[in-house]
Amino acid sequence: MYTLRDLDADVIVLHGPSGCCFGPARLLEKEGVKIVTTAMSEDELIFGGERKLSATLRKVDELFNPKLIGVVGTCASMIIGEDLRRAAAEAGVIKKAICCSIHSASGDNTLGAVAVLKEAMEAGLVSREEYSRQKHALEMAALLERTRGTARAEYIPGSPGDDPAAVGSLILRTLEGGGEVACVLNAKKETAFLYADLFLALADAGFGKSGSVHFVANLDPKIGLPRIRSYSEKILQELSARGIEVEVITGGLDEYPISGERAREVLFDIRPDLAIISGIPHAVAVEGKLRTVAVSAGRRAASNLKSLGYDYVVNEEGAHSASLGNRRICKSILGESIRGLAGGTQ
Amino acid sequence: MRSVAIYGKGGIGKSTLASNIAAALGEMNLKTLLVGCDPKADSTTNILGRRVTPLLEVMRSNKNPPVESFLFRGVFGVYGVEVGGPEPGVGCAGRGLIVGIGHLLGKLDIGSFDFVIFDVPADILCGGLAIVVKEGYAESVLIVTSDEFMSIYAANNICLGLSSLKAPSCGIVYNKATPRGKRYVEEFSKRVGIPIIGSLPYSEELRWADKLRKTVIELSPNSGISHLVKSISLSLLRMEDGKIPDPLSARELEEIFQLLTAESRTCGCSDESS
Ligand SMILES: Nc1ncnc2c1ncn2[C@@H]1O[C@H](COP(=O)(O)OP(=O)(O)OP(=O)(O)O)[C@@H](O)[C@H]1O
Ligand SMILES: [Mg+2]
Numbered sequence: 001m002y003t004l005r006d007l008d009a010d011v012i013v014l015h016g017p018s019g020c021c022f023g024p025a026r027l028l029e030k031e032g033v034k035i036v037t038t039a040m041s042e043d044e045l046i047f048g049g050e051r052k053l054s055a056t057l058r059k060v061d062e063l064f065n066p067k068l069i070g071v072v073g074t075c076a077s078m079i080i081g082e083d084l085r086r087a088a089a090e091a092g093v094i095k096k097a098i099c100c101s102i103h104s105a106s107g108d109n110t111l112g113a114v115a116v117l118k119e120a121m122e123a124g125l126v127s128r129e130e131y132s133r134q135k136h137a138l139e140m141a142a143l144l145e146r147t148r149g150t151a152r153a154e155y156i157p158g159s160p161g162d163d164p165a166a167v168g169s170l171i172l173r174t175l176e177g178g179g180e181v182a183c184v185l186n187a188k189k190e191t192a193f194l195y196a197d198l199f200l201a202l203a204d205a206g207f208g209k210s211g212s213v214h215f216v217a218n219l220d221p222k223i224g225l226p227r228i229r230s231y232s233e234k235i236l237q238e239l240s241a242r243g244i245e246v247e248v249i250t251g252g253l254d255e256y257p258i259s260g261e262r263a264r265e266v267l268f269d270i271r272p273d274l275a276i277i278s279g280i281p282h283a284v285a286v287e288g289k290l291r292t293v294a295v296s297a298g299r300r301a302a303s304n305l306k307s308l309g310y311d312y313v314v315n316e317e318g319a320h321s322a323s324l325g326n327r328r329i330c331k332s333i334l335g336e337s338i339r340g341l342a343g344g345t346q
Numbered sequence: 347m348r349s350v351a352i353y354g355k356g357g358i359g360k361s362t363l364a365s366n367i368a369a370a371l372g373e374m375n376l377k378t379l380l381v382g383c384d385p386k387a388d389s390t391t392n393i394l395g396r397r398v399t400p401l402l403e404v405m406r407s408n409k410n411p412p413v414e415s416f417l418f419r420g421v422f423g424v425y426g427v428e429v430g431g432p433e434p435g436v437g438c439a440g441r442g443l444i445v446g447i448g449h450l451l452g453k454l455d456i457g458s459f460d461f462v463i464f465d466v467p468a469d470i471l472c473g474g475l476a477i478v479v480k481e482g483y484a485e486s487v488l489i490v491t492s493d494e495f496m497s498i499y500a501a502n503n504i505c506l507g508l509s510s511l512k513a514p515s516c517g518i519v520y521n522k523a524t525p526r527g528k529r530y531v532e533e534f535s536k537r538v539g540i541p542i543i544g545s546l547p548y549s550e551e552l553r554w555a556d557k558l559r560k561t562v563i564e565l566s567p568n569s570g571i572s573h574l575v576k577s578i579s580l581s582l583l584r585m586e587d588g589k590i591p592d593p594l595s596a597r598e599l600e601e602i603f604q605l606l607t608a609e610s611r612t613c614g615c616s617d618e619s620s
Contacts, residue, residue: 042441042445043405043406044437045437045438045441046402046431046432046437046438046439046441046442046445047402047406047431047432047433047436047437047442048432048433048436048437049437050436079438080436080437080438080441081436
């Protein structure tokens with residue numbers, strides 16, 4: 001569904017029970033995508049629900065006059081073998097529909113994204129090269145999550161991470177003592193709007209141009225779908241308006257496993273006294289070799305990063321939902337701590 | 347209350363047998379219920395003399411339909427209900443059965459019947475279609491088979507399902523019985539440990555009655571085939587608890603056919619003479 005948003009779909013129709021729609025709708029509607037459900041009931045499970053789907057699609061077409069509609073399956077509709085394309089054809093919207101017959105029991109959660117991209121390629125919305133690049137990045141992401149992410153163990157108990165103020169003060173002390181700090185953004189898509197706040201916070205604390213901070217980020221404005229590129233562009237503009245120049249661009253916002261590798265090489269070149277890695281830190285495998293601060297979202301992610309061996313871990317709780325719907329850099333927990341410890345902003 | 351579910355290969359005669367047994371029980375003045383579980387909804391036609399609107403169809407417009415809207419009384423006072431289900435190729439028949447039977451048993455005091463027969467579509471294919479056995483709605487399973495390999499193969503699959511569900515079978519009915527094929531079914535019965543409780547030969551009367559949407563019990567009560575059906579009905583009525591079958595491996599199954607065919611060759615008794 002997020003991939004459909006990246007493709008700038010106007011409406012996403014979820015073919016399934018209404019409950020499957022509730023969670024994703026709340027998050028994605030912030031991004032301006034309309035989410036609609038066919039609200040399958042027991043009757044449709046038994047007798048089939050393609051007719052209801054095509055009726056819903058017809059209504060959506062009438063109501064919103066969309067340019068691009070995403071049609072997405074759920075466990076319920078896929079188990080009984082519903083044909084999304086047939087329903088879209090029936091409703092006369094097949095030309096502007098991207099149908100994704102993947103459900104939650106299909107396997108890795110990247111499969112759905114790949115399936116959508118494939119459909120988009122076949123519809124001529126995405127080039128073959130772009131499809132291959134994203135597919136590769138998604139497969140790397142799935143692999144990364146299984147080997148170093150929270151999918152590497154059956155159960156990871158949550159942990160709150162370190163006190164953001166303590167970590168903030170460590171960063172400031174390092175800088176004030178003349179140490180070199182690398183601030184690495186290795187984020188996934190829209191979450192960059194939150195993690196980029198660390199760059200601004202360091203600038204607010206007076207270390208934006210001193211040369212002692214190396215800014216490294218996966219903000220290549222020439223990689224990815226137009227929507228994703230525009231994120232990078234906007235963030236780079238905002239940073240440069242504050243006088244921050246990113247020293248090394250490691251890749252695009254939709255390829256964190258690949259940009260993470262690149263960031264690792266960059267860090268080994270710089271050999272900073274302290275490396276702050278935000279977004280998906282476990283994609284930047286420098287723990288144990290450098291002194292590290294990992295900044296990521298969620299209690300399970302925090303405890304995973306600790307056990308991987310990152311020295312300090314800050315939990316940016318709620319980073320994803322906070323970054324959704326944003327087109328400007330938004331305040332982060334660690335960023336605010338740094339600003340506070342540095343004596344506030346004028 | 348006694349109850350059986352009838353399972354067997356597609357087209358083997360489950361519905362014919364179910365309706366005739368139901369009529370035979372009804373004729374004995376037993377309060378009998380025949381539950382058609384096939385989306386085709388053709389199990390009760392011989393009892394009711396017509397096709398009725400299936401429960402799931404009724405439930406599409408009324409989620410809580412009254413008993414009179416789906417339960418009908420037919421020949422010999424036998425009650426019939428069709429659960430129904432989707433057209434071929436869409437939806438989910440198994441889910442339909444789960445929902446339909448659930449509602450049926452919620453509405454109907456099943457304990458007030460003397461005998462309940464479930465006529466189930468083909469073999470146990472998915473969790474939904476196995477519901478009748480799994481949830482113990484039917485206390486045991488009656489397996490219908492002919493002496494054809496594919497039919498016995500299907501019977502063995504049913505045994506596999508029952509053994510994994512730990513559900514008992516009360517017996518096998520050998521349908522379209524022939525003198526030649528008897529040994530195959532007998533051998534199968536011996537190996538899986540489930541007795542043959544009756545045989546029906548190929549019968550034009552049975553076929554004809556089916557065409558007229560009637561049972562032979564009604565149409566020709568004194569015919570040989572009627573008596574054979576009544577005998578099976580009495581066996582069911584008086585049956586002991588069933589037994590969980592010991593299913594055969596694919597190899598064992600083929601062995602039955604190979605061994606017996608070889609035997610008949612070496613002892614000089616050709617298939618024709620047996
Ligand atoms: N002993 C028999 N002699 C002659 N014809 C028979 C006999 N048993 C069944 N038939 C005929 O075989 C055909 C199929 O029977 P029936 O519909 O009962 O099978 P079924 O197992 O219920 O099939 P399905 O799996 O499709 O529900 C019918 O035309 C029926 O009249
Ligand atoms: Mg039948």
